Amino acid sequence: MNEGAKPAWADIPSVDRLLHEPALTALIATHGRTATVAALRQVLKDLRRGLAEASQAVPEALDETAIAARAAEALDRLFQPSLRPVLNLTGTVLHTNLGRAPLPDEAIAAIADVARGASNLEFDLDSGRRGDRDSHAEALICRLTGAEAATVVNNNAAAVLLVLNTLAQRRRVPVSRGELIEIGGAFRMPDIMARAGCTLVEVGTTNRTHLKDYAEAIDKRTGMVMKVHRSNFAIQGFTAEVEEAALAKLAHDRGIPFAVDLGSGTLVDLERFGLPHEPTPGETLAGGADLVTFSTDKLLGGPQGGVIAGRRDLIAQLKRNPLKRAMRCDKLTIAALEAVLRLYLDPDRLAERLPVLRHLARAEADIAAQAQRLCPQVAERLDGVATVEAVACHSQIGSGSMPVHSLPSAALSLRPAPTGRKVSDAALSRLAAALRRLPLPIVGRVADGAVLLDLRCMDDEVAFLDQVQALPMLLRR
Numbered sequence: 001m002n003e004g005a006k007p008a009w010a011d012i013p014s015v016d017r018l019l020h021e022p023a024l025t026a027l028i029a030t031h032g033r034t035a036t037v038a039a040l041r042q043v044l045k046d047l048r049r050g051l052a053e054a055s056q057a058v059p060e061a062l063d064e065t066a067i068a069a070r071a072a073e074a075l076d077r078l079f080q081p082s083l084r085p086v087l088n089l090t091g092t093v094l095h096t097n098l099g100r101a102p103l104p105d106e107a108i109a110a111i112a113d114v115a116r117g118a119s120n121l122e123f124d125l126d127s128g129r130r131g132d133r134d135s136h137a138e139a140l141i142c143r144l145t146g147a148e149a150a151t152v153v154n155n156n157a158a159a160v161l162l163v164l165n166t167l168a169q170r171r172r173v174p175v176s177r178g179e180l181i182e183i184g185g186a187f188r189m190p191d192i193m194a195r196a197g198c199t200l201v202e203v204g205t206t207n208r209t210h211l212k213d214y215a216e217a218i219d220k221r222t223g224m225v226m227k228v229h230r231s232n233f234a235i236q237g238f239t240a241e242v243e244e245a246a247l248a249k250l251a252h253d254r255g256i257p258f259a260v261d262l263g264s265g266t267l268v269d270l271e272r273f274g275l276p277h278e279p280t281p282g283e284t285l286a287g288g289a290d291l292v293t294f295s296t297d298k299l300l301g302g303p304q305g306g307v308i309a310g311r312r313d314l315i316a317q318l319k320r321n322p323l324k325r326a327m328r329c330d331k332l333t334i335a336a337l338e339a340v341l342r343l344y345l346d347p348d349r350l351a352e353r354l355p356v357l358r359h360l361a362r363a364e365a366d367i368a369a370q371a372q373r374l375c376p377q378v379a380e381r382l383d384g385v386a387t388v389e390a391v392a393c394h395s396q397i398g399s400g401s402m403p404v405h406s407l408p409s410a411a412l413s414l415r416p417a418p419t420g421r422k423v424s425d426a427a428l429s430r431l432a433a434a435l436r437r438l439p440l441p442i443v444g445r446v447a448d449g450a451v452l453l454d455l456r457c458m459d460d461e462v463a464f465l466d467q468v469q470a471l472p473m474l475l476r477r
Contacts, residue, residue, distance in 0.1 A: 012047055012117060015040050023068040031075045039071040040080070046257070073274035086441040087464060091454030093359050094264075094298050094398035098443065101301045102355040102457075104343060113310070114335045121331045136334050140341040144267045145281040146293070147309035151318055152296070153327035154338065155194060159293040159306030160261050164196035166321045167257055167314070168223025174201045176209040176241065179228035181263075198223065208240040211250060218254050225251040228261045228288075229279060248288025257290040257314060257315055259435060265294025267344050273351055273361040276405045281309055290314055299397075301356035302340035303333045313443070359457045360397065364408040371410040371456050376466050378412055384474045386431060389413045393447075397458045413450040416475075423449050432473040438467045 018040055027036045044067070070360050088098045096237045103111075114121075122132035124130055132138075134151050139151040164173065172195060180202070193200045201222075203213040213459060214225060227247055244260060251258035262279060271277050278299060284292045291310035296302040308318060318324060329337070343353050351357045371390035379388040391413045394406040416427040432451050437443040444453040458464060 005319060012044055012051075014065065016043065017066060018064060021064055022074065026074060027068070027072055030081060030238060037075040037077065040067070042074065043067055043070045046210065076300065083186060084441070086443050087209065087467070088435075088457050088461075089442060089444045089453040089455065090412075091393060091395040091411070091452070091456060092398035093356065093395060093407075096398070100398075103303065103336055104301070104340065104354055106353070107302065107339040110119045110335040110339040111332045114331050119331055119333070119335075120335060125465045133328065133331075133334060136338050137341060138339065140345075141307055141309055144341065145309050145346050146285050147281070147292075148312040149315035150307060150309040151315055151324070151332070152329050153308070154329055154333070155297075155304055156261070156263060156265075156293055156295040156306035158187075158327040159308045160325060161192055161196050162195055162318055162321060162323055163259050163291055163293060163308060164198050164224075164226075165323055166318050167259070169197040170199075171223030172199045172201050172217075172219070172221045172426055173224055173226055174203045174214050174217040174377060175226050175228060176204045176213075177202045178209060178241065179230060180204050181228055181230060190437070193217065209242060210240060211242050211246050212246060214242065214250055218250070218256070220444050222254070222256055224257045224259055226259050226261065229263050235253070244287040248290075251290075257311075258288065259291040259293070259310075260284045260289045262292055262294040262299035265292075265296075266299035267341075268350065270345075270349055270360075272301070273357060277361055281307070285310060296337055296340075299356070300340065301354045303336040304336055305329055305333055308361060355459075360407070362409075362456055364410070367455050368410040370458060370461075371412060374455070374461065374465070375412060378414075380470045381465070382414070385412045385475055386416045389415075393450070393452060393454055395454055401412070407456065409454055409456045411444075411452040411454045413448075413452055414444075415450045429477070432470055437474055438470055440467050442467055471472065 019028070019037070023034060026039070027039075031039075031194045036276075047067070054148060077224050086098060088095055090098070092098075092224050120131065121132050122131050123129075123175075137152055138150045141152075143148060146426055175187070175189070175193075180189050180200075190200050194370055203209060203217045210388040225247060227242075227244060244258075248258045262281060262284060264278070265281055266278050267280060267282070269276070269277065269280065278331055281292045288312065293308050294300070295307060296305035296307060303327055308315065311350060340354070343350055346353075369392070375390040383389055391411055393409050393411045397408055414431060415423050416431045426448070428446050428451060432444065434444055435444060435451065442453065442464070444451050446452070
């Protein structure tokens with residue numbers, strides 16, 4: 001720097017001066033003065049650091065409009081919610097990472113109603129005394145399952161943990177080796193048992209377990225017998241497992257409870273909707289189980305939660321366990337669950353009103369017709385950016401539900417290069433990443449040298465096409 005010359009940072013405008021800019025006035029009106037000033041100071045701090053490291057000043061960087069624009073970008077990032085809606089076009093209907101079951105309008109309205117103010121969450125309006133938050137869903141669960149009583153906790157893993165800790169703490173629990181499942185996030189049934197304070201007794205072999213295996217494992221230290229539904233994998237070939245009714249009789253003859261963990265529960269026979277049969281809580285209880293546990297946010301199609309249903313005396317024990325308070329659901333979950341359960345009272349219209357069942361039961365021809373309808377519109381918007389083709393594919397149910405079954409579907413195949421040329425993995429990753437950066441992110445899957453957008457869960461074509469319109473701009477950045 002020449003002697004007597006102004007240092008580059010001296011040209012940086014002050015915060016006070018910048019706050020009089022019209023663009024900054026608008027930012028203050030939108031985001032507040034505190035956040036706007038903090039964003040400005042960070043931008044100016046970054047400028048000073050950059051000027052100190054550079055050999056000369058960049059006039060464009062010191063322009064007040066440019067500084068205001070950088071502050072606006074920082075504020076937009078700050079105030080953008082981290083938890084955002086996305087379009088699930090992965091082909092996995094119950095996608096754990098994407099929030100599992102979408103809620104019906106009735107559940108969303110119920111959440112809004114109780115969120116606005118006070119509610120009778122634990123208040124009995126008839127007596128004017130303290131009530132039980134389980135009461136809002138318990139009667140419906142009992143009606144739909146045939147249970148004597150029920151309680152709700154924050155997920156099915158919590159339901160299993162509560163059952164084990166209440167009925168078998170410091171005691172032994174026989175479970176077939178073929179049922180020692182691992183659920184999402186590396187949570188394993190043996191680990192849950194250990195945390196519950198139980199001793200796992202493995203019986204039988206991976207592929208074959210007989211009634212005598214359980215009988216030989218039961219002794220005076222046994223607290224209960226548990227059967228775990230293999231909802232996220234299947235064993236085929238030379239196999240054998242014990243029927244629930246036989247296990248229930250054995251447990252009752254020995255004077256101990258019998259519980260069944262269904263995992264991904266459904267309250268209706270899915271075969272009436274053209275889907276594979278999945279055991280229901282009602283069937284399980286009718287078969288002799290004393291308790292059954294199942295999720296509310298998988299096949300049931302509700303908010304995240306876990307239900308324990310069955311014998312009244314056992315449910316009463318569960319409710320007295322101090323862990324129950326730590327696992328209880330809040331008013332928003334209970335409101336949504338009650339609304340979803342009421343939809344099951346009208347099974348003839350269930351597929352129309354429950355999004356997860358509507359998506360699972362969609363006819364292949366309907367999805368294929370949608371793909372043909374959308375293909376030219378998407379191709380027009382992505383002209384010169386990607387080739388678009390309607391293709392057949394298969395969806396999966398997801399979240400550990402019916403793992404060996406797939407659903408015929410249709411997708412839009414997007415290739416970031418003309419047909420006939422090899423598409424690099426980098427180009428596919430860039431296209432998939434651009435889809436995820438859209439204002440309403442689109443999440444598909446990469447397969448067969450293309451980004452596949454499975455349309456099974458496509459409900460809003462207008463919103464989808466609006467997002468696709470912005471994709472070329474993102475890819476050219």
